[in-house]
Amino acid sequence: MASEQKLSANERIKAESRLLRGSIAEGLGRVETGALADDDTQLTKFHGFYQQDDRDLRAERGKQRMEKAFSFMVRMRIPAGTVSPAQWLAIEQLALQRGNGSIRLTTRQTVQLHGVLKGNLRSLMQGLHDVSLDTIAACGDVNRNVIASADPWRRALHGEISSLAVRLSEHLLPRSRAWHEIWLGEEQVAGEAVEDEPILGRTYLPRKFKIAIALPPHNEVDVFAHDLGFIAIVEGGAIAGYNVVVGGGMGMTHGETETYPRTGDVIGFCWAGDAIEVAEKVVTVQRDHGDRFNRKHARLKYTIDAMGLDRFVGLLRERLAVGLEPARDYAFTSTGDRLRWVEEADGSAHFTLFVENGRIRGGMLEGLHAIAELGVGRFVITANQNLILAEIPASARREVQAVLAGHGLDRSAAGLRRNAMACVALPTCGLALAESERYLPDLVGRLEVELERFGLGDDEITMRMTGCPNGCARPYVSEIGLVGRTPGIYNLYLGGAFEGVRLNKLYRRDVDGDAIVAALSPLFERYAAARGRDERFGDYLIRAGIVAETTAGLNFHENLSADVGSQI
Ligand code: SRM
Numbered sequence: 001m002a003s004e005q006k007l008s009a010n011e012r013i014k015a016e017s018r019l020l021r022g023s024i025a026e027g028l029g030r031v032e033t034g035a036l037a038d039d040d041t042q043l044t045k046f047h048g049f050y051q052q053d054d055r056d057l058r059a060e061r062g063k064q065r066m067e068k069a070f071s072f073m074v075r076m077r078i079p080a081g082t083v084s085p086a087q088w089l090a091i092e093q094l095a096l097q098r099g100n101g102s103i104r105l106t107t108r109q110t111v112q113l114h115g116v117l118k119g120n121l122r123s124l125m126q127g128l129h130d131v132s133l134d135t136i137a138a139c140g141d142v143n144r145n146v147i148a149s150a151d152p153w154r155r156a157l158h159g160e161i162s163s164l165a166v167r168l169s170e171h172l173l174p175r176s177r178a179w180h181e182i183w184l185g186e187e188q189v190a191g192e193a194v195e196d197e198p199i200l201g202r203t204y205l206p207r208k209f210k211i212a213i214a215l216p217p218h219n220e221v222d223v224f225a226h227d228l229g230f231i232a233i234v235e236g237g238a239i240a241g242y243n244v245v246v247g248g249g250m251g252m253t254h255g256e257t258e259t260y261p262r263t264g265d266v267i268g269f270c271w272a273g274d275a276i277e278v279a280e281k282v283v284t285v286q287r288d289h290g291d292r293f294n295r296k297h298a299r300l301k302y303t304i305d306a307m308g309l310d311r312f313v314g315l316l317r318e319r320l321a322v323g324l325e326p327a328r329d330y331a332f333t334s335t336g337d338r339l340r341w342v343e344e345a346d347g348s349a350h351f352t353l354f355v356e357n358g359r360i361r362g363g364m365l366e367g368l369h370a371i372a373e374l375g376v377g378r379f380v381i382t383a384n385q386n387l388i389l390a391e392i393p394a395s396a397r398r399e400v401q402a403v404l405a406g407h408g409l410d411r412s413a414a415g416l417r418r419n420a421m422a423c424v425a426l427p428t429c430g431l432a433l434a435e436s437e438r439y440l441p442d443l444v445g446r447l448e449v450e451l452e453r454f455g456l457g458d459d460e461i462t463m464r465m466t467g468c469p470n471g472c473a474r475p476y477v478s479e480i481g482l483v484g485r486t487p488g489i490y491n492l493y494l495g496g497a498f499e500g501v502r503l504n505k506l507y508r509r510d511v512d513g514d515a516i517v518a519a520l521s522p523l524f525e526r527y528a529a530a531r532g533r534d535e536r537f538g539d540y541l542i543r544a545g546i547v548a549e550t551t552a553g554l555n556f557h558e559n560l561s562a563d564v565g566s567q568i
């Protein structure tokens with residue numbers, strides 16, 4: 001019985017934290033260690049940062065009985081991924097002065113800075129605040145950065161979903177002033193009673209919560225991979241409303257079949273003006289019914305599977321002041337970004353820069369600095385870890401192009417590479433079991449050779465790699481997914497949809513780079529020879545019976561493809 005179970009440790013930490021304050025402020029002043037107190041390292045997530053240590057140095061420092069090389073990863077809250085050129089310049093300066101000199105674009109359209117020392121945290125937060133940025137609720141058991149289709153080609157529609165992302169983010173923010181007090185020195189409110197958390201509750205949500213907004217035909221946000229998704233329904237050239245998707249999520253743990261990735265269910269349509277109300281009530285159902293005993297079972301996807309989708313929708317309808325109508329038609333064609341220049345009718349243009357695995361440093365950092373200094377357009381981070389230089393006026397285009405060319409940024413990549421993503425993994429991620437960001441480019445290079453052999457060099461195929469099964473690069477909805485098991489070894493998943501609407505399937509377990517190439521090369525060959533017109537790689541693998549189709553949830557583990565069944 002739930003009532004006899006013990007609440008998870010994080011529930012105690014949240015309850016005792018005085019609305020996210022804990023002893024973070026005191027810990028910042030302790031100069032004898034680069035770390036913070038254990039409980040505080042859970043609370044700092046709500047402030048947007050994680051304590052990490054350099055895992056490349058861990059063994060050596062251990063031998064020398066030195067403290068781990070502690071530093072912090074700081075994640076910003078940038079709903080819809082849009083910053084101004086001035087904000088970009090500020091982020092860059094902070095990365096150079098307070099971080100490790102690189103900017104990391106993430107799969108949730110925001111920026112992470114790594115390698116921030118404890119003594120630099122406060123000035124970093126203040127530097128962000130100076131340009132109207134913050135890190136509130138970028139991590140922790142709250143609603144995370146709200147993402148939205150980034151491509152600005154239909155300006156008015158893009159403006160509307162971006163605005164919804166910003167309003168959703170603000171509406172669901174913690175009301176606690178802890179962030180402002182600790183980082184900006186704002187005077188503490190007198191007594192806790194004046195503050196409350198009317199939506200999230202005083203112990204916040206059972207687990208992280210994620211929202212994505214997709215503008216068909218683009219699904220670059222992978223709308224089915226989030227706790228809550230909104231699919232914009234465009235009628236008569238305007239957004240009438242949104243199909244509502246609930247219960248998506250990627251994370252699982254190797255060997256624990258009660259954990260699994262799940263694609264969300266479309267539960268109906270809401271009018272545009274009701275989206276915030278729908279989001280709030282989905283959040284409160286999860287707040288009240290999510291599992292606070294077992295954090296591995298606490299995401300909305302498990303709440304829904306535990307109670308059944310019908311009951312969940314019933315509870316939601318009871319709380320909603322507005323109605324949900326039957327879902328409306330929509331169609332997705334891709335999860336990719338349109339790289340390089342795209343022109344608008346008014347003479348302005350967008351340039352989408354391919355940023356391999358989201359890491360910006362060196363010449364790319366310098367080139368973007370020069371472009372930001374021109375003070376034109378906007379910088380829009382995509383959920384594919386790329387960067388759109390949006391709305392560049394005709395008058396500045398030549399100058400921007402010259403900078404791009406001068407820094408070698410005016411380039412695309414072959415079909416597989418431009419649709420590939422890797423999570424951060426080593427050396428900073430404390431949960432990584434294998435390399436990802438540092439390894440994927442080499443592996444893609446090897447696979448490109450095979451694709452070229454079969455005339456598929458420029459064919460678009462999605463491929464995602466993660467260093468562990470948590471799924472940060474959303475590998476389970478890609479056509480080729482690679483998930484780290486142990487150094488150099490991955491599980492290979494196949495058969496996801498190019499449009500991100502379907503989970504893939506475990507195809508080979510425990511394979512190294514050579515075995516991955518050996519497994520994929522004959523499939524590329526068969527695909528090249530036997531695919532139908534416009535047939536995507538993932539769809540072909542299912543039609544040819546090479547992998548079974550996965551629908552949702554538990555099926556992910558149960559319905560193993562024939563090739564791998566005997567290996568499990
Ligand atoms: Fe993630 C934890 C990086 C998107 C599922 N993720 C982590 C941590 C913070 C590791 C940790 O807890 O100590 C990683 C920090 C690595 C580092 O050194 O920077 C990390 N996650 C990332 C980023 C940076 C990957 C990237 O290469 O871009 C993404 C940052 C997103 C952001 O800006 O907010 C990132 N993480 C995701 C996504 C994709 C998404 O949200 O669209 C997922 C899968 C979707 C989902 O949540 O189901 C994801 N991250 C996780 C999980 C598994 C959650 C679960 O339900 O099981 C963890 C571990 C956890 O929460 O316990 C995790």
Ligand code: SF4
Pocket residue numbers: 423424425426429430431432433436466467468469470471472473
């Ligand atoms: Fe770390 Fe795993 Fe996420 Fe990769 S998928 S960043 S290894 S938690």
